[in-house]
Amino acid sequence: QVQLAESGGGSVQAGGSLRLSCAASGYTHRRYWTGWFRQAPGKEREGVAAIYHSDLSTYYADSVEGRFTISQDNAKNTVYLQVNSLKPEDTAMYYCAAGCTVVSGTGICDYWGQGTQVTVSS
Numbered sequence: 001q002v003q004l005a006e007s008g009g010g011s012v013q014a015g016g017s018l019r020l021s022c023a024a025s026g027y028t029h030r031r032y033w034t035g036w037f038r039q040a041p042g043k044e045r046e047g048v049a050a051i052y053h054s055d056l057s058t059y060y061a062d063s064v065e066g067r068f069t070i071s072q073d074n075a076k077n078t079v080y081l082q083v084n085s086l087k088p089e090d091t092a093m094y095y096c097a098a099g100c101t102v103v104s105g106t107g108i109c110d111y112w113g114q115g116t117q118v119t120v121s122s
Helices: none
Strands: 003-007 010-013 018-025 033-039 046-052 057-062 068-073 080-082 092-100 116-121
Touching: 003 046, 003 092, 010 068, 018 033, 018 092, 033 080, 046 068, 046 080, 057 068
Parallel strands: 010 116
Antiparallel strands: 003 018, 018 080, 033 046, 033 092, 046 057, 068 080, 092 116
16 A cells, blocks of 8 residues: 655754655655645645646745755655755645645645644744
């Protein structure tokens, strides 16, 4: 079955950077988009970035545009999210999702990972 495993989260100070990884297994036919979503306590889930693998089209939420970069390594079947200039409001659980037809807002995707925590202190 398809499994998505996120890693790379951690605790950083404001202005710091992290690289989140999403390693996929059992998902060789990559339909639609692969996206990164985040959810903070008391907040709804929001899509922050996504990539369409066939042509490398990308999507970014306005809140992260210019600070986050999504990329892929086909050989490793892995999608990355480079997060720079982190702010306390970026603190959330970050989830990888695949087979997405909607990558904004709460998203509509076929597969979801368990999440990796990003905590940003001021």
